[in-house]
Amino acid sequence: MLFGRHDECRQLESVLDDARTGTSRTIVVRGDAGMGKSAILDFLAARADGFDVASCEGVESESDLPFAGLLAICRPLFGFLGVIPETQRTALEAALALTPGLVVDRFTAYAGALSLVAAAADIQPRLVLIDDLQWLDAPSAEALLFVARRLGPDRVAFVATARAGEDDALDLRGFTQIDLDGLDERACLELLRTRYREDVLPDEVAAGLAELTGGVPLALVEIPTLLSPAQLRGDDPLPDPLPVGASIRRAFRRDIEAMPPATREALLLLAAEDRGAIDLVTQALARQGVGPGVLEAAESANLIEIVDGHGVFRHPLLRSAVYDHAPPAARRLAHGLLAEACGPADVTRRTWHLAAAVVEPDEAVAAALEASARASLARAAFGSAARALEHAAKLTPDAEHKARRLVEAAGCFWRTGDARRTRRSLDEAESISRDPVLLADAALVRGRLSYNRGSGSEAYELLRAAAAAVRPVAPEKAAALAMQAAWVCFGTADLGPATDAALLADEITRGSGDALEHASMVVNAEALVLLGRTREARRLLARWKEVVDFEGYAFTLLMSPTTALVYLATEDFRFAGDLLARFHAAARSAPELLPLVLAALTQYEYRVGDWAAAHVHGSEGLHLGDAIGQHASTGFVIANLASVEAGLGRDSARDRARHLDDLVAETGFRSLRTYGHAAVGLLDLGAGRLESAIRELEEVDRMMREFGVGDPSVVQWMPDLIEAYVRAGRRDSAAALLETLSTQAEQTDGNWARASAARCAGMMTDRFDEPFAVALGIQDRMPMPFERARTQLCYGERLRRAGRRVEARAQLRPALQTFERLGAVDWRKRAATELGVSAERLRSPDAAVDYLSPQELQVALLVAEGGTNREVAAALFVTTKTVEFHLRNVYRKLGIRSRTELARVIAARRTQGSRSDSGQRASLA
DSSP: OOSSOHHHHHHHHHHHHHHHTTOOEEEEEEEOTTSSHHHHHHHHHHTOTTOEEEEEEOOGGGTTSTTHHHHHHHGGGGGGGGGSOHHHHHHHHHHTTSSOSOOSOHHHHHHHHHHHHHHHHHHSOEEEEEEOGGGSOHHHHHHHHHHHHHOOSSOEEEEEEEETTSOTTSOOTTSEEEEOOOOOHHHHHHHHHTTOOTTTSOHHHHHHHHHHHTTOHHHHHHGGGGSOHHHHHTSSOOOSSOOHHHHHHHHHHHHHHTSOHHHHHHHHHHHHSTTOBHHHHHHHHHHTTOOGGGGHHHHHTTSEEEETTEEEESSHHHHHHHHHHSOHHHHHHHHHHHHHHSOTTOHHHHHHHHHHHOOSOOHHHHHHHHHHHHHHHHTTOHHHHHHHHHHHHHTOOSHHHHHHHHHHHHHHHHHHTOHHHHHHHHHHHHHHOOOHHHHHHHHHHHHHHHHHHSOHHHHHHHHHHHHHHHTTTOHHHHHHHHHHHHHHHHHHTOHHHHHHHHHHHHHHHTTOOSHHHHHHHHHHHHHHHHTTOHHHHHHHHHHHHHHSOHHHHHHHTTTHHHHHHHHHHTTOHHHHHHHHHHHHHHHTTOTTTHHHHHHHHHHHHHHHTOHHHHHHHHHHHHHHHHHTTOHHHHHHHHHHHHHHHHHTTOTHHHHHHHHHHHHHHHHOOTHHHHHHHHHHHHHHHHTTOHHHHHHHHHHHHHHHHHHTOOOTTSSOOHHHHHHHHHHTTOHHHHHHHHHHHHHHHHHHTOHHHHHHHHHHHHHHOSSOHHHHHHHHHHHTTSSOHHHHHHHHHHHHHHHHHTTOHHHHHHHHHHHHHHHHHHTOHHHHHHHHHHHTSOGGGGOOTTGGGGGSOHHHHHHHHHHHTTOOHHHHHHHHTSOHHHHHHHHHHHHHHHTOOSHHHHHHHHHHHHHTTOOTTGGGSOOOO
């Protein structure tokens, strides 16, 4: 029975009610030790009528065993493995060590767990309970939180507890959280009355206990057992202050010390054996010549309960007290006995017991821990591997071997997003190693860490110095370090150092004919584009296409999204689209890489005029990046999504820009700010807010001059500022900037730049027909419908003002149709105003697509491509119920009833108004 938790219980019961009606929800209950978190889970399980209940408990000493918690949740569901997608099933079985094999991408395994839980919930609602989430092994916690975030209308109630102050490493954003405080005086009295009559414990003494314990339920239960009868009656005063934590520990110790010595030894073995496996404890006791009956005294005293061959302590703190009460030497002996009792199949558990049994360096144990880490890496359990390698390093006698293990641990910690432990491992490794190759490996990890979370300039200096140091002995590592340094500088917009690093990589790799040389070519091409030497970049990229094994490269995803975007920047639209289609299909089975691919795809689709798909993929990349902790890719996703939303006329673009400013403050990646301000400038220009547009775009102008970017197509802001100047009557400013645009267009030989310069010239000269004709002639050969429609709009405006109304309508009507198809609301209104008609009256028949949410449109696009509900769910890492839910909404909003009708509507949406070269767009498969 729970006391004083009425509001919390109502919230928790509502989770069950929602799951019964088909809405999954997640609640995390947070509180200090002894606040009754476990009791709340028991309460909820007792009220889960009609639910199948799956539960697991985080155990601090078990946190190094990969996927132990996930296995506990999934084991009862193995009968459903046959109904989940094969790729997910294979990954999940490998992660849980059910079958041999490698987990190529851990999030595919997590998606398998999601599909498994959802498949079971199709048959019967499920309640998933996790106690002490903060102590679950890291891969299980990551997997289960991924599952919780992706559940939809799946009849699953998901409730976890976490200890306040120890859950900082958990990403609990977006979940309902209940924080447990101490009970009020009335609830404390009700709890105490279940154990003590008023003549034994008067109300005034109970009130004193309530105050001194802070209302902690466990303290109210345990502390009275420490008090004398006189203190309980109030004849003697209560001790003040009453140290609650120490009192609880003393209460448990009194119970422990009341046991016979042999029983205490058995309890210590049980506390050290995290699973509580009685057979293992019995074997360990036998090695000491002790029979299993010694645990009966503890069972009779209600210290433990034996259920299904496992010994369970009556409270987790009791288990901790047993372990802490024993001297260190006794704890090591217990772990040694358990290690000897472990069978040959339980290598990981045996290894960790061995590690806990030694204090001096021991290479044999360290090697066993490293082997355990390798097994964890094969299952993509990076957190478990990191801790195993870290512990192995502590036990390694040789300094260089120790440093190597620390660097490998740092790499694994980096993969889990644990920056603090990454730095700590690197610091220690670098303090003891003199091996230049190992130090280069350490520098690469540190550079990646700095790139994602810290100072770009610091990362560059570190990486460049490491490349120079290692080049004489390992040139391939030097090249990799130089390329990483270049990428850092691309992010921080330091083009001089970026170019130097790219040239160093080229110098080292040229002529090798391997993947590093091919990657170096792309890095150098990007540097050339940013510097405005785009003609040279095109020649280099043409050679790349000749020498690279396209099939092999495409599916390694080695810097793939960036490769596609360099081709996009040089206006090789067809090849960029082909690359991105391949990368997107490949990344669907490797979700860890997917956010970056989706970010690149968003930029591509925005430029080629598939804005509905661009918004879908940008939104998916943002949500997925958050769900899997890919924060390094988030800025790139947001930058491209801001452009799309600006074109659509959505104020959310302004929020995206502010978010980018925050990211720049955190990371130093100044290049992100240019995209944000350019997006807001376009948004304001479209809405006619000219002064605001000018302020935003002049900030981009300032940054681009500071950075030294020489190709105007990298961030396509310059024509927007020229147009804003013209419309605001600032013709001198417009003329000066047009001269810059024209010069850069000539230097780079870019079609977009030349067409944009011609359009801007047409806005500024009295003899406007020729420049507009030039612009339209170029744009007829480019798959950029928004740019062409803008030229038609500007041309139509000039024609109408010149009194040539028939010719004006010939330009304005197709512009209006293109803006309508794209969903460019503000630009559509401007074109409609010029035509003298209502924009609302000219909506296209498929305009209802505009009212689909990003998730609905995402599902609609994939279903229209021919995907089944199950295939769409697998592609989007959601459940089939979620797909069905969104698809019903799509049908309702579009007024259709079948997949055939949906395919027709989507096809019309995506082909209406497209140019003859629209085949250069990427597939959405």
